[in-house]
Amino acid sequence: MGINFKNFLSSQKNNNKMGDYQSLDHLDGVAISTISANLYNNTRDDLVMFYFRDGANFASLYTQSKIISENIKWNLSQKTKKIYSLIVNTRNANTFTGTKGYQSLQKIADLVSIKLTEKQKNDDNNPEKINSHHVIFGCTGTIGEVFPLEMIKRSIPNLLEQIKYTQNKYIWTKAALGIMTTDTKPKLAMEECKIGSAKVKIYGIAKGSGMIHPNMATTLGYVFTDADLSNDILKKLLKKNVTNTFNAISCDGDTSTNDMISIFSTGKANNQKILNFTDKKLKEFDISLNKVLLNLAKRVVSDGEGASKFVTIKVKNSKTEEDAKKIGFSIANSKLVKTAIAGEDPNWGRIVMAIGKSGIEFNVQKLSIKFGDLKIVINGKLYEKYEESIVKEYMKNYAIDIEVDISAGKKAFTVYTMDLTKRYIEINADYRS
Amino acid sequence: MGINFKNFLSSQKNNNKMGDYQSLDHLDGVAISTISANLYNNTRDDLVMFYFRDGANFASLYTQSKIISENIKWNLSQKTKKIYSLIVNTRNANTFTGTKGYQSLQKIADLVSIKLTEKQKNDDNNPEKINSHHVIFGCTGTIGEVFPLEMIKRSIPNLLEQIKYTQNKYIWTKAALGIMTTDTKPKLAMEECKIGSAKVKIYGIAKGSGMIHPNMATTLGYVFTDADLSNDILKKLLKKNVTNTFNAISCDGDTSTNDMISIFSTGKANNQKILNFTDKKLKEFDISLNKVLLNLAKRVVSDGEGASKFVTIKVKNSKTEEDAKKIGFSIANSKLVKTAIAGEDPNWGRIVMAIGKSGIEFNVQKLSIKFGDLKIVINGKLYEKYEESIVKEYMKNYAIDIEVDISAGKKAFTVYTMDLTKRYIEINADYRS
Numbered sequence: 094m095g096i097n098f099k100n101f102l103s104s105q106k107n108n109n110k111m112g113d114y115q116s117l118d119h120l121d122g123v124a125i126s127t128i129s130a131n132l133y134n135n136t137r138d139d140l141v142m143f144y145f146r147d148g149a150n151f152a153s154l155y156t157q158s159k160i161i162s163e164n165i166k167w168n169l170s171q172k173t174k175k176i177y178s179l180i181v182n183t184r185n186a187n188t189f190t191g192t193k194g195y196q197s198l199q200k201i202a203d204l205v206s207i208k209l210t211e212k213q214k215n216d217d218n219n220p221e222k223i224n225s226h227h228v229i230f231g232c233t234g235t236i237g238e239v240f241p242l243e244m245i246k247r248s249i250p251n252l253l254e255q256i257k258y259t260q261n262k263y264i265w266t267k268a269a270l271g272i273m274t275t276d277t278k279p280k281l282a283m284e285e286c287k288i289g290s291a292k293v294k295i296y297g298i299a300k301g302s303g304m305i306h307p308n309m310a311t312t313l314g315y316v317f318t319d320a321d322l323s324n325d326i327l328k329k330l331l332k333k334n335v336t337n338t339f340n341a342i343s344c345d346g347d348t349s350t351n352d353m354i355s356i357f358s359t360g361k362a363n364n365q366k367i368l369n370f371t372d373k374k375l376k377e378f379d380i381s382l383n384k385v386l387l388n389l390a391k392r393v394v395s396d397g398e399g400a401s402k403f404v405t406i407k408v409k410n411s412k413t414e415e416d417a418k419k420i421g422f423s424i425a426n427s428k429l430v431k432t433a434i435a436g437e438d439p440n441w442g443r444i445v446m447a448i449g450k451s452g453i454e455f456n457v458q459k460l461s462i463k464f465g466d467l468k469i470v471i472n473g474k475l476y477e478k479y480e481e482s483i484v485k486e487y488m489k490n491y492a493i494d495i496e497v498d499i500s501a502g503k504k505a506f507t508v509y510t511m512d513l514t515k516r517y518i519e520i521n522a523d524y525r526s
Numbered sequence: 527m528g529i530n531f532k533n534f535l536s537s538q539k540n541n542n543k544m545g546d547y548q549s550l551d552h553l554d555g556v557a558i559s560t561i562s563a564n565l566y567n568n569t570r571d572d573l574v575m576f577y578f579r580d581g582a583n584f585a586s587l588y589t590q591s592k593i594i595s596e597n598i599k600w601n602l603s604q605k606t607k608k609i610y611s612l613i614v615n616t617r618n619a620n621t622f623t624g625t626k627g628y629q630s631l632q633k634i635a636d637l638v639s640i641k642l643t644e645k646q647k648n649d650d651n652n653p654e655k656i657n658s659h660h661v662i663f664g665c666t667g668t669i670g671e672v673f674p675l676e677m678i679k680r681s682i683p684n685l686l687e688q689i690k691y692t693q694n695k696y697i698w699t700k701a702a703l704g705i706m707t708t709d710t711k712p713k714l715a716m717e718e719c720k721i722g723s724a725k726v727k728i729y730g731i732a733k734g735s736g737m738i739h740p741n742m743a744t745t746l747g748y749v750f751t752d753a754d755l756s757n758d759i760l761k762k763l764l765k766k767n768v769t770n771t772f773n774a775i776s777c778d779g780d781t782s783t784n785d786m787i788s789i790f791s792t793g794k795a796n797n798q799k800i801l802n803f804t805d806k807k808l809k810e811f812d813i814s815l816n817k818v819l820l821n822l823a824k825r826v827v828s829d830g831e832g833a834s835k836f837v838t839i840k841v842k843n844s845k846t847e848e849d850a851k852k853i854g855f856s857i858a859n860s861k862l863v864k865t866a867i868a869g870e871d872p873n874w875g876r877i878v879m880a881i882g883k884s885g886i887e888f889n890v891q892k893l894s895i896k897f898g899d900l901k902i903v904i905n906g907k908l909y910e911k912y913e914e915s916i917v918k919e920y921m922k923n924y925a926i927d928i929e930v931d932i933s934a935g936k937k938a939f940t941v942y943t944m945d946l947t948k949r950y951i952e953i954n955a956d957y958r959s
Binding site for chain 2: 429455474475519
């Protein structure tokens with residue numbers, strides 16, 4: 094269970110099928126602290142605090158599950174324009190922990206806000222009064238276990254002490270490692286772009302390896318920018334860009350009670366005020382945000398529990414985007430498709446099965462399927478020059494691209510997933526032991 | 527791949543967690559032939575013919591997949607009141623085989639009907655003219671491979687020669703073995719009951735181990751009765767009783783393109799004519815048919831690919847049956863729930879997750895969950911006397927009963943499934959090799 098941070102960075106050199114992650118450095122207005130609260134009963138980092146000294150505008154999207162964790166209830170209840178801290182713990186989901194779980198968050202937020210207010214007085218010229226409603230939470234881990242309030246409370250002095258005001262790659266990586274559960278790799282991504290003449294940064298970290306099927310927001314994802322954008326614009330940007338990134342991935346078809354994705358803007362880049370979501374000055378930012386989210390989402394899939402392959406499923410020429418999405422996820426969530434890919438078996442019949450069970454109406458006589466550039470099915474028939482040995486060779490790749498053309502319209506949707514291996518069973522048949 | 531029939535029967539003695547199947551004997555009006563057409567390139571039986579010498583009334587339900595196999599297209603096109611033969615092959619699904627796949631069935635039906643007409647002339651006093659539309663097909667196996675027309679055609683003389691007019695346990699078992707693909711056990715069931723004063727038999731066989739998620743009819747299931755019932759009444763009985771039997775099971779959440787369940791009635795029992803589906807004289811038959819279908823459906827689940835546990839999920843006190851069904855299948859199809867059960871881990875949090883992701887509205891404060899007789903969650907809270915060690919002991923059972931009470935109404939639905947093990951991956955990562 095333990096992750097040795099120093100060993101980790103060197104071990105990653107041989108483990109970068111997704112490509113190494115970028116070097117995130119300082120992002121003005123964000124401070125980070127990552128420590129071990131001993132939640133895993135060892136020294137691995139498990140508690141991360143993001144501290145926005147001057148506050149941050151923010152927007153969040155949460156799981157659409159009908160059963161939600163106590164921290165999501167908490168976050169939804171805090172009516173505040175600015176956030177001063179995001180605290181993320183791993184090991185315990187704080188779900189099905191009832192009033193006690195919720196009250197634990199109140200106690201932590203009370204304590205943290207008092208301590209941060211003190212800190213502001215000591216550190217700053219213009220101290221700000223921080224209240225408990227300025228603090229939000231991300232929780233991830235096992236459902237239904239008592240929330241470790243005392244362990245976390247006991248760790249808060251240390252958490253405050255370890256705050257780093259200037260970041261670099263190591264501090265960001267430490268934070269990304271600190272929010273992991275069954276993940277084997279930290280997920281980080283960044284882009285730089287301009288809003289008007291101002292250069293801005295968009296940094297993001299995410300965690301997620303199991304219980305990953307999108308429903309609004311998926312897994313934990315946190316994006317930080319020094320741009321100055323209102324909560325309303327942040328919300329619209331996040332909603333729009335989650336659709337084809339975090340909401341386009343599936344590892345196991347299971348939706349978490351804790352899914353959360355947030356964006357925080359510190360405003361330090363001093364860009365021109367943007368009043369309208371449709372302002373053309375936002376275009377670059379919009380594209381860059383999408384890149385960061387897609388990069389993170391792909392890293393989540395690539396590190397999906399037990400994954401040995403990264404699978405991209407593009408469904409095109411559908412009547413609606415929703416149709417393409419349904420077919421894509423029907424393929425992505427099929428155990429038979431995923432095991433065939435794990436076995437490097439070009440069993441395209443299972444893809445046909447998954448398309449059929451999606452329930453979407455289309456003319457089978459017009460169905461075409463490709464694996465990479467290899468034609469498999471053309472107009473509802475096996476391609477006349479189909480050669481299994483060549484396709485079998487293709488299946489040995491790490492990245493498998495499946496393209497399904499249903500010739501029913503002009504819409505498309507791309508879904509990302511991984512294969513289903515014995516390792517998945519190993520991980521999940523004794524997750525808690 | 528090969529199944530040695532003699533070894534098989536003795537090996538089953540230690541492998542009857544579901545209980546041994548009943549001893550089916552003679553059912554008047556049905557003749558059976560089971561042979562090897564060498565479809566698996568070995569001597570295992572792979573071609574089964576049911577021959578109704580005097581014809582049989584019948585009803586069938588088929589997969590609701592949008593892509594259906596050629597044999598289902600064939601069966602749907604034959605407008606006939608009586609059926610004389612059902613031919614089932616394994617190894618090849620005859621799906622995505624195009625016009626050629628369909629024409630192959632035409633050729634087989636032509637040949638078989640000519641041969642059977644000859645047979646009628648030789649054997650009977652009142653020969654009946656059998657045409658190709660009196661023949662229907664069940665196909666199961668790999669999707670997209672060329673249908674083995676020649677091998678099957680070549681085997682038809684032998685198939686006809688091997689017809690047995692009097693059945694016993696061995697002949698039924700041989701047929702049930704002959705339609706298997708990745709199944710490890712044959713599935714047979716029977717009931718006897720009365721229609722009015724006439725004793726009638728209901729016999730059934732089924733196959734299915736993977737691609738099993740109900741959508742109207744699931745997997746291959748064939749029920750035979752000597753009762754005299756019209757096609758209309760058979761259809762209504764089948765539809766009604768499939769709902770809480772074959773449509774209540776899931777192995778892997780994948781729906782086949784070939785699912786088919788049929789009932790054939792030979793009329794030899796000479797019961798009183800039943801004109802109405804609501805006739806009280808049908809009541810016993812209705813109940814017995816349900817028992818046969820449920821017995822077969824449970825055997826399919828119990829032999830689900832890689833299964834080590836049999837799981838019954840009862841969702842009760844829902845507003846509608848549909849709600850209970852959605853929650854039940856959300857639990858049954860969750861990879862995380864299924865792997866926890868495989869690991870004998872009482873990780874009830876994953877059941878909570880699966881209930882939440884089903885999307886059904888209910889008051890979480892009223893949710894209760896039991897494993898067997900053990901209370902886990904009571905009114906939205908972990909049961910105060912919950913002891914993990916006791917529940918852990920319970921998880922060691924072969925049969926796991928999960929009861930979910932959502933206190934939202936008076937409806938209920940029970941779903942049957944199995945666990946998800948490494949063996950599932952093994953079976954499906956190299957199914958075709």
